[in-house]
Amino acid sequence: MKTVLRAIVVLLLAAALTLAVIYYTGPGKTQAGSERLTIHFTCDASGRLEPCGCFTGQHGGLTRLKTWLGERKDPGPVLKLDAGGAIAGVADHDIIQYRYMTRAYATMGFAALNMGGREAMIPATHLTALAKSSPVPLLSASLVDAESRKGVLDPYRVVDIHGTRVGILGVVSPKSVPTPGEGMAVLGLNEAVDRHLPELAAKTDLVILLAFADENEMRRLAKDYYEFALIIGGDVSGPTQEILRENESMILFTTNQARTVGTLVATLSGGKKKRLTDPTYDIQLLWDTIPQHEDLLGMARDYRAEIRKTPLAIDDPNAKDPNAIPGVSMEASYVGSAACKSCHAGAHEVWEKSGHAHAFETLVKTGSDADPHCISCHTVGFGKPSGYRRPMGSASLVDVGCESCHGPASEHIARYVDGKPSSFKFRPLGPGDCKSCHYGEFSRPFEWDKFWPGIEHGK
Numbered sequence: 001m002k003t004v005l006r007a008i009v010v011l012l013l014a015a016a017l018t019l020a021v022i023y024y025t026g027p028g029k030t031q032a033g034s035e036r037l038t039i040h041f042t043c044d045a046s047g048r049l050e051p052c053g054c055f056t057g058q059h060g061g062l063t064r065l066k067t068w069l070g071e072r073k074d075p076g077p078v079l080k081l082d083a084g085g086a087i088a089g090v091a092d093h094d095i096i097q098y099r100y101m102t103r104a105y106a107t108m109g110f111a112a113l114n115m116g117g118r119e120a121m122i123p124a125t126h127l128t129a130l131a132k133s134s135p136v137p138l139l140s141a142s143l144v145d146a147e148s149r150k151g152v153l154d155p156y157r158v159v160d161i162h163g164t165r166v167g168i169l170g171v172v173s174p175k176s177v178p179t180p181g182e183g184m185a186v187l188g189l190n191e192a193v194d195r196h197l198p199e200l201a202a203k204t205d206l207v208i209l210l211a212f213a214d215e216n217e218m219r220r221l222a223k224d225y226y227e228f229a230l231i232i233g234g235d236v237s238g239p240t241q242e243i244l245r246e247n248e249s250m251i252l253f254t255t256n257q258a259r260t261v262g263t264l265v266a267t268l269s270g271g272k273k274k275r276l277t278d279p280t281y282d283i284q285l286l287w288d289t290i291p292q293h294e295d296l297l298g299m300a301r302d303y304r305a306e307i308r309k310t311p312l313a314i315d316d317p318n319a320k321d322p323n324a325i326p327g328v329s330m331e332a333s334y335v336g337s338a339a340c341k342s343c344h345a346g347a348h349e350v351w352e353k354s355g356h357a358h359a360f361e362t363l364v365k366t367g368s369d370a371d372p373h374c375i376s377c378h379t380v381g382f383g384k385p386s387g388y389r390r391p392m393g394s395a396s397l398v399d400v401g402c403e404s405c406h407g408p409a410s411e412h413i414a415r416y417v418d419g420k421p422s423s424f425k426f427r428p429l430g431p432g433d434c435k436s437c438h439y440g441e442f443s444r445p446f447e448w449d450k451f452w453p454g455i456e457h458g459k
C-alpha cells in the first residue's frame with residue numbers, strides 16, 4: 001500500500017515539474033534549446049499590392065496580408081518568405097510597381113523574395129538595379145549573366161533565428177521562364193543548386209529552398225539533395241492542402257495572386273544540423289472581411305501618383321503594334337462611340353445607360369485612371385496604335401466603347417458615311433469576347449445569360 005502511495009506522489013511531483021518547465025520556457029519552446037518556428041510564405045503575388053476592386057467581395061492583396069500577419073500571435077520566432085512571382089509583368093510600369101511591392105514586403109518583415117518566372121524575364125540591368133534599391137533581399141542562384149555566367153543576384157541569404165543559422169537559397173526553373181531577360185541566362189535547377197549548396201550547407205544549421213518550379217521538379221530536387229529541410233514553391237496551379245514529403249524534405253507551395261498565405265509551424269530540433277519536426281501546416285485564404293492595411297493602401301496611392309507622372313513605353317504614339325505583321329497594311333483605326341450614334345441610335349442608347357459607358361469615371365474616382373494595369377479594360381484599344389493613350393488620351397476613347405467589343409470602326413464608317421466601297425464587315429461576337437475582360441478577379445463569374453441582358457442591343 002505504502003509503495004503505491006509513494007509511486008503516486010512521485011508521479012504527481014513529476015507532472016508538476018513538467019508543467020513548471022513548460023511554464024518557465026514559455027509556449028514557444030517545448031524544451032530547452034528547441035523552439036517552435038513559424039514560417040509564413042507567399043508566391044505569385046502578381047503585382048497585387050491591393051486588389052483591383054472590380055467587384056465587391058474580392059479576396060487577397062498585400063494590404064490584407066499585412067493586416068492578417070499583424071493580428072497573429074505567433075508564439076516563437078517568425079520567418080516570412082516569398083517563393084517568387086511578386087511582379088505583375090515585364091513592362092516598365094510593372095517594374096515601377098514591383099519597387100512598391102518590395103517595400104510592402106519589407107514593412108511586413110519578409111526575409112527574402114525569390115525570383116519567379118516573370119522576374120527572370122526583365123532585363124538583367126533592371127534586375128540588378130531593383131535588387132540594389134530593394135529593402136528585402138532578392139534571391140536567385142539561377143539567374144546568371146548570359147556572357148560571363150556569373151550570378152546576377154545574391155544566390156542565398158543566412159538569417160539567425162535565436163542562434164540557429166538558417167540558409168535560404170532561391171532558384172527558378174528554366175521551364176518557368178519562356179524568354180530570359182536581356183543579358184541573362186537561367187541555369188538548370190541542379191546546376192544552380194550545385195553551385196551554392198555545399199558552401200551554404202557548411203555555414204548553416206538548416207537550409208530552406210525557395211523554388212519557383214513545378215511540383216515534379218520540387219520533388220526531384222528533394223530526391224537529389226538531402227540538405228533541404230523545407231522546399232517552398234512554386235510554379236503550380238493551386239496551393240498544397242497538406243505537407244508533402246520527399247526524401248528528407250517537406251514540400252509546400254501556393255499561388256493565387258496574393259489571395260493565400262501558407263503557414264508552417266514546426267520545432268527546430270536536433271543537434272548541430274537542425275530539423276523541422278512536429279510540423280503543422282495551414283493555408284489561409286485572405287478573405288475580403290480582413291480590413292486592408294492603411295500603410296499599404298498609402299503605398300498603393302504613392303504608386304499611382306508616381307505612375308501618373310512617369311512617361312512609359314506604352315505612351316509612345318509611334319509604338320508599333322507588337323502583333324502587326326510586317327508588310328501587311330494597317331488595320332482600321334478607332335473612332336469612338338459617338339460616331340455610331342447617328343445610325344445606331346438604339347444600340348447607343350442602351351450603351352449610354354450601361355456601366356460600360358462610365359468605366360473610365362470609375363477609374364478616375366479611385367485615382368487609377370493613369371495606371372496601365374487598369375486602363376486596358378476600362379478604355380477603347382489601349383496600347384493599340386490608334387487606341388487610347390495616357391496620360392490623358394482622347395476623350396472619345398475613354399470607357400468601354402462600341403469598339404472595345406466590335407473592334408476599330410474607321411473602315412465601317414468610311415463605307416457607310418463616305419460611301420467608300422469596302423468589303424469590311426465586323427466579325428460576329430460572343431461570350432468569349434466578353435471574357436477578355438470579364439475573367440478572374442476582374443469580374444463576378446461571367447455568365448452570358450446573366451450579363452448580356454444588361455447590355456442587349458442589335459438584333
Ligand code: HEC
Nearest residue numbers: 052053054055362366368373374376377437438442443444
Ligand atoms: C482584365 C480587365 C480589367 C482590368 C485589368 C481592370 N478591370 Fe476593373 N473591371 C473590369 C470588369 C469586367 C468589371 C465589371 C465586373 C463585374 O461587373 O462583375 C470591372 C469593374 C471595376 C470596378 C467596379 C465598378 C462598379 O461600379 O461596380 C472598379 C472600381 C474597377 N473595375 C477598378 C479597376 C482598377 C482600379 C483596376 C486596376 C487596378 C482595374 N479595374 C483593372 C475589368 C478590368
Ligand code: HEC
Nearest residue numbers: 335336339340343344402403406409412416417424425426
Ligand atoms: C452612317 C451610318 C453608320 C454609322 C455612323 C455606323 N454604322 Fe454600323 N452599320 C451601318 C449599316 C447601314 C449597317 C448594316 C446594317 C444591316 O445590315 O442591318 C451597319 C452594321 C453594323 C454592324 C453589324 C455588322 C456589320 O459589319 O455589318 C455593327 C457591329 C456596326 N454596324 C457597328 C457600328 C459601330 C461600332 C459604329 C461606330 C463606330 C457604327 N457601326 C457606325 C451604318 C452605320
Ligand code: HEC
Nearest residue numbers: 354355356358359362377378400404433434437451452454
Ligand atoms: C474591354 C473590356 C470589357 C469587355 C470586352 C466587356 N466588358 Fe462588361 N464591363 C467592363 C467593365 C470595365 C465594367 C465595369 C464598368 C464600370 O462600372 O466601371 C463592365 C461591366 C459590365 C456589366 C455590369 C454593368 C452594367 O451595365 O450592368 C455587364 C452586365 C457587362 N459588363 C456585360 C458585358 C458583356 C455581356 C460583354 C460581352 C458582350 C462585356 N461586358 C464585355 C469591361 C468589359
Ligand code: HEC
Nearest residue numbers: 337340344347348351400401402405428429430457458459
Ligand atoms: C460589351 C460589348 C459590346 C459593346 C460595348 C457594344 N456591342 Fe454591339 N454587340 C455586341 C454583341 C455581343 C452583339 C451581338 C452579337 C453579334 O451580332 O456580333 C452586338 C451586336 C451589335 C449590332 C448588331 C449586329 C448584327 O449583326 O445585327 C450592332 C449594330 C451593334 N452591336 C452596334 C453597337 C454599337 C453602335 C455600340 C456602341 C454604342 C455597341 N454595339 C456596343 C457587343 C457589344
